[in-house]
Amino acid sequence: MKNILVTGAGGQLGLTLKELAPRYPDLHFEFKTRAELDVTNKENVEKIFSAFQYDYCINCAAYTHVENAEKEPEQAHEVNAEGVKNLAHACLENNLVLIHISTDYVFDGKKNSPYGTKDIPNPINEYGKSKWLGEQYIQKLLSRFYIVRTSWLYSKTFGKNFYKTILENAIKGEELRVTDTQTGSPTNTISLSNFLIETLILHNADFGIHHFTDNTAMTWFTFAQKIILENGLTDKVKLLRQSNYNSLAKRPEYSVLDVGK
Ligand SMILES: NC(=O)c1ccc[n+]([C@@H]2O[C@H](COP(=O)([O-])OP(=O)(O)OC[C@H]3O[C@@H](n4cnc5c(N)ncnc54)[C@H](OP(=O)(O)O)[C@@H]3O)[C@@H](O)[C@H]2O)c1
Numbered sequence: 001m002k003n004i005l006v007t008g009a010g011g012q013l014g015l016t017l018k019e020l021a022p023r024y025p026d027l028h029f030e031f032k033t034r035a036e037l038d039v040t041n042k043e044n045v046e047k048i049f050s051a052f053q054y055d056y057c058i059n060c061a062a063y064t065h066v067e068n069a070e071k072e073p074e075q076a077h078e079v080n081a082e083g084v085k086n087l088a089h090a091c092l093e094n095n096l097v098l099i100h101i102s103t104d105y106v107f108d109g110k111k112n113s114p115y116g117t118k119d120i121p122n123p124i125n126e127y128g129k130s131k132w133l134g135e136q137y138i139q140k141l142l143s144r145f146y147i148v149r150t151s152w153l154y155s156k157t158f159g160k161n162f163y164k165t166i167l168e169n170a171i172k173g174e175e176l177r178v179t180d181t182q183t184g185s186p187t188n189t190i191s192l193s194n195f196l197i198e199t200l201i202l203h204n205a206d207f208g209i210h211h212f213t214d215n216t217a218m219t220w221f222t223f224a225q226k227i228i229l230e231n232g233l234t235d236k237v238k239l240l241r242q243s244n245y246n247s248l249a250k251r252p253e254y255s256v257l258d259v260g261k
Helices: 014-022 042-052 066-071 073-095 124-139 163-171 189-202 220-230
Strands: 002-007 027-032 055-059 097-103 145-148 177-178 208-211 239-244
Touching: 002 014, 014 027, 014 189, 042 073, 066 073, 066 124, 073 097, 073 124, 097 124, 097 189, 124 145, 145 189, 163 177, 163 220, 177 220, 189 220, 189 239
Parallel strands: 002 027, 002 055, 055 097, 097 145, 145 208, 177 239
Antiparallel strands: none
């Protein structure tokens, strides 16, 4: 039996893992929401990690609001960098493997071909900078870790995300303007969860940095088209291509991740 502690369990990835957990009777999961385990509270982290012999921590906790991170960068850093440092220390002291989720936004988006795990990050916004710092803390402190960079994460069921927003607005019959200035790979939380559980935990993948996406590159505009088509709403909604994107945070233009190691 492997014991797995999941932090940030109230988010879209954490909730997906919770839904899938009963399929794995040989794995014992414990899910902690932010209210139950605030990763920025070092004492709280140490107390929970030392109270039980966990084998893995899957860190789904993060400050994920890319726009707000520009306005309050210290809050983003507190969770995505200092909080991750707390988890890495606790993993070291209590002999856990840390599975940490990171992002395509650690890259600047100037490459024009998929980013490999050996490409050097160069984040262009506060969210990306905070996530990159979190990655660096893990690499400095731990040898038994997985940093899993993913991109354009969405759940059809949980949380707030692009998929659900487009679907909700399309159902209302609204005119939708979606940018075609960024290219990335949408990733369903179910496929990411399967990768974390099956490839990393059950098949003991090599430690280190991994890239995982659903491996189909597209623009946000194309993704919106696919969502509308998949839900049979093509006749109901007017989808307009927008060649600019109003955003406080700079966004990488091309952030496709190479999923082969
Ligand atoms: N969403 C994407 O497009 C995307 C893309 C690439 C990578 N990622 C990464 O994937 C991971 C999972 O993201 P997600 O989409 O599932 O995010 P999410 O839905 O925003 O969930 C993040 C969870 O972390 C919690 N949290 C925030 N601060 C915390 C703290 N101090 N201590 C403990 N929990 C805290 C949040 O709680 P509250 O809601 O109460 O704040 C929320 O439940 C993150 O590491 C994210 O950076 C996401």
